[in-house]
Amino acid sequence: MPEQKVVDIDYLLKEAPRERHFITGAQAMAEAVKRANVDMAIAYPITPQSEVMHLVGDLYAQGYLKDYYRAEEEYGTMSAIAGASRAGVRVFTATSGPGLLRGIEAIASWPGHRIPAVLGVLTRVVNAPLSIQPDNIELAYLLHSGVVLLHAENQQDVFDMTLAAFAISEMVDVYIPVAVATEGFFVTHAKGYVEMTPEDMKLPPRDPYKAPVPVTDCEVPPARIQRDAPVQKSNFMSYLIHAVWQQEVWSSTQRAMKYIYKYLNGPIEVVNPDADVFVVASGCAAAQGREAVRYAQEEGLNVGLVKIKSIRPFPAQEVREALKNAKGVVIPEHNIEGWLSKEVKAAIPNSGIVVDGPRVYGGMTLPVELIMEEIYKILGIKQEKKVVI
């Protein structure tokens, strides 16, 4: 491994020179970990995530990380991540679908425990029936957990969001976990161009004393530390402590927004802001939305894209502003339930303009034609039925 020098967070994320590589999403995530000065990673296999943690294991073998092991299962993984983070080191792990759900009791407690961990979520069907394909219904379960949730469209996003996630999670006014999600296989196992910072530069190490809560290392006073379990005090204290703590966690999620602006150019990206019809999408679906905008342009239709990068905190205000003159909104998703559609509808005053779909699930691909069909319907364009073989 090359000698890595520590550089300033802002420099690495915003100014450092970048070089173009043609790599998979899994590689992009590992390349970000390589540059993030991660102390320790804990792995547990599940398809399609495994590739990421194999690559992180290689980084450990090369000396980029100080500790790495394969845990017993995801609940054990997520719990050990919490333990390591409480002791003050920078940690990383990744999982998929059923693995995320197996670990979610621990993950949902990370914000309350103030664990600034970074979690990769490489989406996969939640059983049953058994499948390993990239449905993203699992992200619906993360929406209410208090973690910051970023959703990557492509390999470049995976790199940028993962690297930024380490910086954002450890900001004193945030200090909660950041999950970086992307679709399994479509992104993790496919190659794309990624502009990467030099591999001989890394983020500054975690400073465990720059924290809103004391690290558990017997180095910080006071000696009598009890961050948890108010339940034994009294019912009243229990309600009160839990209530204010939750308020603080969710405020922390909101406070992450300014860093999402700073390091990721904001929580949304708008293409063709004066459009009549918008495709609103996150993750892989945004790439198909982008294609739909191109198709529409070729056909002379005024269609735009709102790509949502940050699912938590949800950019309600930004979405409302972007869609204020829209005549119709199409929300393509890779899940049956339409969690993004619900978020968008709740954020705008005229939710009737939202078309529920198109949705594909079970891990199917999302043909641009499905999005176009909804656009035609909104614009009152009659299409001849064509049989596509």
Next chain:
Amino acid sequence: MGLRYVQPAPGFKQYLPKDYVDLIDFGPFGKEVDASQIGQFKEILEEHPMCAGCWMAYFVRVFYASLPNPEDTIVLGTAGCARLALSQAAVPFIYGNYGDTNAVASGLTRALNLRFPDKQKDVIAIAGDGGLMDIGFSMTMHSWFRKEKFTTIMVDNEVYGNTGGQESGMSPKGVQLKMAPKGKKFDKLPATELAKLAGCVYVVKIAPTNIKRLSKVIKRAILAARHFGPTFIHAYTSCNIEYSIPTEEVLRDAREREKKDFGFEEYMTDEVKAFFEEIEKKKKEVKA
């Protein structure tokens, strides 16, 4: 830092609660105390909300008085009776989720070793029969298989006491408890045998009837974990409520169980044995 973090800045001491100041002046930090000296120093655990006659409360009290290095000790617990007392002690305490103690302790111990390679920080997971042998079983076992260097203590009251008296894997066969309305159908899990098979370097089974012996094995388990690998203490800490043991009979019950199925057993690897012999030898030399 260790001891220093317990000490307040000079001008600050007068503003601290008396309880805290007493801990600094008369507590066990930075001294070598023994559980048999209880009453002669300010204890790490003084108040707790556990039931009158609770043998687990007694165990926890002795446990805290036996720490070889309380200023550099972190205790982990999980749901159950023990955490009610553990969380009120003057040693950092982590309550994570259900049955996760040994996974959290694995991450914590490794991370502390990365940050403080030249300093000893003792990590101790202390949980009940349900936490370690039922819900946390795989994490308990795998932390041992991986040879994680921390101490696991099972305070076995043979029941889910804190949730109202349900059967656990460590309840004796035949006992009628909630969720076992017709009596438990299978034997207690062989916890100490599992610990030995899984690679614990020091394993003890004990009914706490002798305070000196109890204090000694707690110290030994912690010292051995520092250098050699996982250590395990299986302690009988009866639930006088769910098993209807009159308060004044709790010690007698422990003695009976000691005779019956909780006889003292101490296992250690040759390496650990040699280590303790060396320590004993040095102590004798100092005395002489």
